[in-house]
Amino acid sequence: MFHKEGHLIIVFTFIFTAGIALGADYFIPIFWLKIALQILALGILILVLQFFRNPKRNTIINPDHIIAPVDGKVVVIEEVYEKEYFKDQRLMVSIFMSPINVHVTRYCMSGKVMFSKYHPGKYLVAWHPKASEENERTTVVVENKSFGAVLYRQIAGALARRIVNYAKEGQEVIQGTDAGFIKFGSRVDLYLPIDTKVNVELNQIVKGGIDCIAKK
Helix, strand or coil: CECHHHHHHHHHHHHHHHHHHHHHHHHCCCHHHHHHHHHHHHHHHHHHHHHCECCCCCCCCCCCEEECCCCEEEEEEEEEEECCCCCEEEEEEEEECCCCCCCEEECCCCEEEEEEEEECCECCCCCCCCHHHHECEEEEEEEECCCEEEEEEEECCCCCCEEEECCCCCCEECCCCEEEEEECCCEEEEEECCCCEECCCCCCEECCCCCEEEEC
């Protein structure tokens, strides 16, 4: 199953791959060069297919859990000052996604979308300290009774060139459902209340829609 954001790219890549394979077979007489081009084109198609895959995740909805919004590695757990929305101290958990990770963003909890904003910006590498403030990004705040307001931020990386965000202010959302997509690269930051009990460790690999990031 592939994410809808990748359907057009997948079609074009398939046509490109077929064109290269047939063209090489017809126009290139050198056997090793023909095979090399066909393998390269097939490799590009496989990379695109794996990037836009959208595996079904059976999320167990729990109002007292914050679940991973994306697949990836936990690279930051620290107390920081969040200056865009809360303007106070928050507990930040950052998840870095490599190009081979699933790049679907899922709602980390059920609740009401209180804030949703897109910021154009740079394309620094996703782990750069200033990426969360200077890169292309979206900021979304979801609120419920268990945790109050929780902010998550989709951040483009050096390769990412488009962030897709489905959250609309006033919308009621369900934990684990599709919240957007980040094309080619990135990371997601979670800003939690200071008293939240973190359930992950640095360098831990987490699975979006499944693993518990924090508990009430």
